[in-house]
Amino acid sequence: MLVRTPVPTRIRRLQLSLIVAVSIVSYAVLVVPVGLNPTTEVVAVGDVASTTIQSPRDIEYVSEVRTEEARVAAESAIQPIYSSPDPAIARQQIERLRTTLQNITAIRLDTEIVNEVKRSRLLALSDVRLKIETAEYLLSISDSRWDSVQTESVRVLEQTMRRAIYEDTVETTQAGISSSVSFAFSEQQVALVTELVSAFILPNSFYSQDLTDIAKANAREAVKPIVQTYKAGETIVSTGEIITPADMEALEQLGLIRSNRQWEDFAASASIVILSAVFVPMYFFRRRRLVVLNDAKNILVIALLFILFLVIARLFIGRTLAPYGYPIQAAALLLTALFGIEIGLVFAIPLCILAAFGLSNSFDLTFYYLFSSLIGLLALGPARRFWVFIRAGIAISLSGAVALLAFRIPLITLDWIGILQYAGAVAFAGFASASIALLLQYMLAQLLGLTTALQLLDIS
Known part of the structure; x- marks a missing residue:
């Protein structure tokens, strides 16, 4: 040859x-x-796997997808963070309440005007909007009881304003004022205290974007990188399942698809x-x-x-x-x-x-x-x-x-x-x-x- x-x-x-x-x-x-x-048919997240895809070999890698998902979940678990109750707002509102109470007392003690005029002036107060029946009750109660109502109103407002009140919880706080009034008062007196105090309830704690961002950042940093492992022959995705970002990452790490x-x-x-x-x-x-x-x-x-x-x-x-x-x-x-x-x-x-x-x-x-x-x-x-x-x-x-x-x-x-x-x-x-x-x-x-x-x- x-x-x-x-x-x-x-x-x-x-x-x-x-x-x-x-x-x-x-x-x-x-x-x-x-x-x-079958992995050659899967080209994007969201596709349906036509057959079961298994790992051809043992592999261990840091899963960026799963780590990011865990970090996002940690961020989502952080509730909005609010500032501490501002005592300046509480003092301001208590002072306004005392001024209003003094104005009401002055109207009650004014002997030169009739009750109809007194009632009109009570209804015209700028800081508190009284009901007609409340104004009439104010004119009818004794001085001693009125003094007790004033003292209780200031106490209840101070106690309430010590707690955090958010912009979206003002109404809830107002609805719970009556439960803070002493049991020694009658129902009419409780209603009067509630109406007076409710007018001076304001938000004293506000959402802090900076504090919330810091908490979320700390939550993200606390999440350690997630190590994903697959054994040879282990199923990555089964027939009929939707390909998730984590599945796609595994396929790419194994070189089964890009x-x-x-x-x-x-x-x-x-x-x-x-x-x-x-x-x-x-x-x-x-x-x-x-x-x-x-x-x-x-x-x-x-x-x-x-x-x-x-x-x-x-x-x-x-x-x-x-x-x-x-x-x-x-x-x-x-x-x-x-x-x-x-x-x-x-x-x-x-x-x-x-x-x-x-x-x-x-x-x-x-x-x-x-x-x-x-x-x-x-x-x-x-x-x-x-x-x-x-x-x-x-x-x-x-x-x-x-x-x-x-x-x-x-x-x-x-x-x-x-x-x-x-x-x-x-x-x-x-x-x-x-x-x-x-x-x-x-x-x-x-x-x-x-x-x-x-x-x-x-x-x-």
């Missing part, structure tokens, strides 16, 4: 076209939400695709003797397999176990069985990197895909025996398990059930990869007109 053969111009054009086409498709796969993960794609995301995807597109042709530029890449069918199949395995890998975005059970290693085994270990190795590297790029678990998933694929194809070797595919599958499972122990398990908390689930996913990936590679190599070899090492062994 290693001969010095000039590459036809049409093949070079096809190679270049396929590099460009595969790069464009790869970029689209990275930036367009093609996954089966409400607004930034230019950095697109630039990062473009950069990794460009690196992959440069790596492959630069490598094979130094290996011009690989005649398999000079065949149109071969490079078309390689391109299609690369895109197929990449697209399917991105369908499992956000899933907890599915990415680890996906047999992406079959691509490396298949390319190795069809075209040799060098082809399998060179194309497996960018495929594994792109398949895990930009995901919330890309760190461990990249190493898992890469190590298991490379060790699997090395275990496969020339693929001359049926059992070497089984060996490759076992190698994939074992190397994948070791990669998870090194890069995945330390980052999450698992019980024995979780460990068994991961072990099952890794075992499935290994044997599924071997089975897929074994089956497809027969089918594609016939399509491409190739004779694989395994077929040569069968013929012999």
